Amino acid sequence: MPTSNLSAPSENGSDISLSEQAHRSLQSMILSGELAPAELITERQLALQLGISRTPLREAIRRLEGARLLERQKSGALVVRSLPIEELINILDVRRVLEGEAARLAAGHVPKPVLERIRQRAKAVLSLSDNTKLSEPPDEEELHLLVASAADNPVLKEVIIEMRTRTAMFRFGRQPARRHEVAQEHLAVVDALESGDGQAARQAMEHHIEQVRATIIARITGRNRAS
Numbered sequence: 001m002p003t004s005n006l007s008a009p010s011e012n013g014s015d016i017s018l019s020e021q022a023h024r025s026l027q028s029m030i031l032s033g034e035l036a037p038a039e040l041i042t043e044r045q046l047a048l049q050l051g052i053s054r055t056p057l058r059e060a061i062r063r064l065e066g067a068r069l070l071e072r073q074k075s076g077a078l079v080v081r082s083l084p085i086e087e088l089i090n091i092l093d094v095r096r097v098l099e100g101e102a103a104r105l106a107a108g109h110v111p112k113p114v115l116e117r118i119r120q121r122a123k124a125v126l127s128l129s130d131n132t133k134l135s136e137p138p139d140e141e142e143l144h145l146l147v148a149s150a151a152d153n154p155v156l157k158e159v160i161i162e163m164r165t166r167t168a169m170f171r172f173g174r175q176p177a178r179r180h181e182v183a184q185e186h187l188a189v190v191d192a193l194e195s196g197d198g199q200a201a202r203q204a205m206e207h208h209i210e211q212v213r214a215t216i217i218a219r220i221t222g223r224n225r226a227s
Contacts, residue, residue: 019056019060021056022056027064027069030169031069031165035080037080037081039079039080040077040079041061041070042078069166083170091163091167092167095167095209096210098156099209100206100209101202102147102150102153102205103151103202104198104199105198106147107196109152110147110193112194115190115193118143118190122190125180126184147189147193148160185204189201189204189208
């Protein structure tokens with residue numbers, strides 16, 4: 001298990017602040033793969049590694065169980081939850097609807113300089129050859145979270161973030177063969193957002209997420225046929 005330590009600066013030095021730090025640290029470890037699916041989580045060892053007491057750690061664990069990133073087995077052991085492919089596909093179906101609606105609501109409400117930054121980043125990806133390695137991966141999250149925020153619906157944003165966090169658990173590897181397509185899809189979303197055309201923004205976002213879903217299904221189907 002990786003080593004980490006929380007310095008625990010907070011406004012009042014309370015367990016609430018420590019719990020939030022522990023939650024962020026543990027979630028990051030899970031989503032990055034440092035804590036692998038089905039890996040056993042030991043509270044005592046984690047508390048020592050993070051440099052906190054078990055009380056705030058337990059609160060962080062409780063939240064991650066609620067978010068379905070951790071789960072209790074029948075034996076009572078705590079493990080990192082594995083995301084079944086069927087659940088991933090279902091979540092992507094939900095994301096397509098929710099993020100499409102968020103894009104519709106966000107159209108015309110995102111500052112043009114922000115959209116231009118994302119546009120230039122996408123164009124830079126399009127200028128590269130397929131086998132060119134990127135010095136750093138494109139920030140896939142930025143556009144999606146920007147849209148969720150600009151929709152001006154806190155509940156919708158919260159659910160979108162939760163769904164995206166859960167799909168981030170499914171590590172299928174980066175898809176370099178699709179990076180040009182992703183850049184084109186992002187440009188379509190950006191153009192629609194800038195024009196203020198809510199219907200076009202919704203369709204562009206839905207198409208983007210549907211392509212992610214289709215690619216994952218195609219790769220899994222190909223694997224199954226090869227095995």
